[in-house]
Amino acid sequence: MTVSDLEVRRAQGDDDMRTVRSIREAVFIREQSVPADREWDGLDNECEHFLCILSGVPVGCGRVRSMDGYHKIERLAVLGRFRGKGVGNLLIRRMIEACRDDGATTVVIHAQLRTENYYRRFGFVGRGGVFSDAGIDHREMILSTGDGQS
16 A cells, blocks of 8 residues: 555545444544533534545544634544555645645644644644643644645
């Protein structure tokens, strides 16, 4: 597998959203034991969703929510057997690019503590203390995208 085998696209329609839900259920609910009522927070309709596809097979997803004055990347998930192969890297880059294209000058992510160094590679900087979300320790991280231009 190479990065050229991967495609990231915006999720569209019911079929794509079922796929997004399936990936999030596998990663967050089954693997990380996030309670279903916490994962399905009622905000999906307010978000733009992204799918990462490998040779026609969905392997990752994430969502972007436009907040008051910034954009927030949320629910970034890669199926276990595809981690460490560039899937998450391409997905996060495309999501940051989409935030910039939408005019965001600040992108926020609530990173699980074990992933802080991963997000630092993309320019995110930790802000504030540790907090628990669904029983998992997180830290807010911020990325300044400049003037919103690509």
